[in-house]
Amino acid sequence: MRRVVITGAGTINALGHDVASTLEAMREGRCGIGRLDIRDVDRLAVKIGGQVTGYDEHAHFNRQQISLYDRFTQFTLLAADQALAQAGLSFSGALSDRSGVVLGTSGGGLNTQDENYRAVYEDGKNRVHPFIVPKLMNNAAASHVSMQHNLRGPSFTVATACASSNHAMGQAFAMIRGGMADVMITGGSESMLCFGGVKAWEGLRVMSKDACRPFSATRNGMVQGEGAGVFVFEEYDHARARGADILAEVAGFAMTSDASDIVTPSKQGAGRAIAGALHDAKLNAWDVGYINAHGTGTAANDKTECAAVADVFGAHADDLMISSTKSMHGHLIGGTGAVELLACLMALRDGVIAPTIGYEEPDPECALDVVPNIARDAKVTATLSNAFAFGGLNAVIALRSI
Template sequence: MNRVVITGAGTINALGHNVAETLEAMREGHCGIEQLEFRDVERLSIQIGGQVKGFEAEGHFNRQQMTLYDRFTQFSLMAAKEAITQSGLEFTGELAAKGGVVLGTAGGGVSTWDDNYRAVYEEGKNRVHPFVVPKLMMNAAASHISMEYNLKGPSFTVSTACASSNHAMSQAYQMVRSGMSKAMVTGGSESMLCFGGVKAWEGLRVMSKDACRPFSANRNGMVQGEGAGIFVFEDYEHARARGAEILAEVVGFAMTSDASDIVMPSKQGAARAISGALKDAGINPDQVGYINAHGTGTAANDKTECAAVADVFGPHADKLMISSTKAMHGHLIGATGAVELLACIMALRDGVIAPTIGYEEFDPECALDVVPNEAREANVDVVLSNAFAFGGLNAVLALKKI
């Protein structure tokens, strides 16, 4: 098995339009959740979200591209450009033939769906643009990245709700580790912040109208976000031979299914994913210093996740730092694990633990060190990234300082 490292990172989200801006916002505990701005938002009972503000697609893409790129694809291409540029890789020859892209998204082109449903059902039009299908399809972002960067190897999309990114990155990791590819582009993208996208989530009655407060006793629901996080996963020896800057090493993963309920999380399923990632990485529980939690801010998720962590880590759970950055950038659904991986990299490289902002009241069912409200300096060597999705699908990644 080959060692796998991260040599490039890119993002656009409610906290920033690149990695530097995002990490600075995380260090400062900035909240990117604000009043939503789009058509008919006043008809919604939920009017807040982690919306990407100040982004004008027209400044980055031409008219022809705009007919093909849904907002989630635009985000993907922006983040991929940053990640691949940082990596310094050029995909030619054998590297291009075997290099690919695996992305996660839960909804794909939701804005395109929304706009065209309006056109047909509300405005009475009988025709839509001929490129609606290639614009809204779930694999659009992965396909456009493959075309933009000459990636001719395994390229596809993973859609497992809130675990999509972690599942996608796990697959990319496995491909590099097995020797199938020397480098893979991976991560996730999501843009559901339109009228139909938010209205559908309203129906679940798991949304907060005022703020996301993970692990706090007065938490009252999740808040949606949007954006993308993209990374370059590369064979360690390949990266070292060309003198690449290495951000972190990916050392293990695990995926489990609760096989119990479509929306209620399972402590056993989450715990099996966490312990499985440790086993795959060959890491003892007491080596882990930080966990980037799924931490949605819902009553059920947060207490279930804390119980799973307590079960796996035993007495060491009291020494762990565990935080949720969703209170800052919102829940990016299929892209959430990718953006949250940036907090894991920051912990390993910079020794800064992103805080759980919005924390107000202690909850005895979440009695762990949740790094409340302010970032913390700490030296950690191993971190985990948790993602637990509707449908009972779980994916945990383990990263290590290098």
């Protein structure tokens, strides 16, 4: 099977509007979570989130584009432009036909839905903009990326809640490895920090009102975030032939279903996904130095994930570093795995392990090295990125240095 590498990365999230600023914030252990600046925030019980601040859509898009691009699509397009600029790729002819887009999102154009439900049901309007459907559809971002960059190969969107990005990147990886494509633009995005989006999550009673503290005994829930992470996945020989700067190799991927509960995670399901990614990548447990955890800051996720890691890695679990960057940028739901993959790239390329900030008190059920509060210098050659979604859908990606 063909090898797959990453040749470009782009992002916009609560920590920064590009990769460099995001990684700098991760190194500093900076928190991007703050009070939400959205309509009717005072009607919410949860008033905090990892919101993208300092962002003006008019600085990037004209009025016609804004009428077509929901906020999640805007974030995707900006991140994709960054990734492709770094990769140094443009698409025409045969390469266009052999290149595509697979992106993950959970809510799609939720801001657009929220605004238009309000207009119809609260304001009593009887008409909406004729492009509301193409603006809010989950595949809008993937479609606009394909059109903007002339990508005529396989293009679609994956929606598997909090595992959407990892599932999308796994499919892109499989397509290149299996010979269906030479280049895939992949990752994910989310923007559901609107009144309806936050109110829906409030109903689950898993949200923190003050901070995200994964693995800490004092944790009290998750915090939503927003943004996008987009990568260029490329066939290894294709990248080498054009002299591309290779950021890392996508070594393996696995996905499993718990088949047990719609919201409660399963140690067995998570463990099978982790073990499957190691097997697919032909990695031994001791090869992996860092895991970017799903690490939501909820009691159910954190203890289940730590137990799954301990089961799979056995004695080596004590030597692993595992951190949750959700403590800094929040939980981007369908886009979260994509932004978190940046921490894996930083570990492999820069030898810096992103910390779990907000850590206050050890939890005996999370007795792993969670890199508390302060980033750490360490040499690692292989990493995993975990994503475990409502519905019992698990997806784990393995990267290694090259």
